[in-house]
Amino acid sequence: MATTVVTTPSRGGRSTEPAGTDHGNATELHMSLSTVKTHLESVHIKLGVRNRVEAAGFAFRSGRMDGR
Numbered sequence: 001m002a003t004t005v006v007t008t009p010s011r012g013g014r015s016t017e018p019a020g021t022d023h024g025n026a027t028e029l030h031m032s033l034s035t036v037k038t039h040l041e042s043v044h045i046k047l048g049v050r051n052r053v054e055a056a057g058f059a060f061r062s063g064r065m066d067g068r
Contacts (some may be wrong), residue, residue, distance in 0.1 A: 022026070026036040040052070049055045059065040 022036050022040070023033055025032045028034065044050065044055060047055055047058050049058055056065065
């Protein structure tokens with residue numbers, strides 16, 4: 001199962017493992033760990049959530065994640 005996360009405006013979104021680590025996602029996306037953390041923080045602020053669990057709940061409730 002993959003979850004789409006916004007990584008940069010120019011890339012739109014990329015699939016990462018839902019339980020992936022920041023380091024693993026940074027490697028997969030060819031970004032620094034700091035960049036991944038910054039983008040995740042930005043996404044959390046924009047969604048009005050505090051963490052990945054709340055972000056996943058938001059995505060599921062809004063129909064952006066199918067819950068498989």
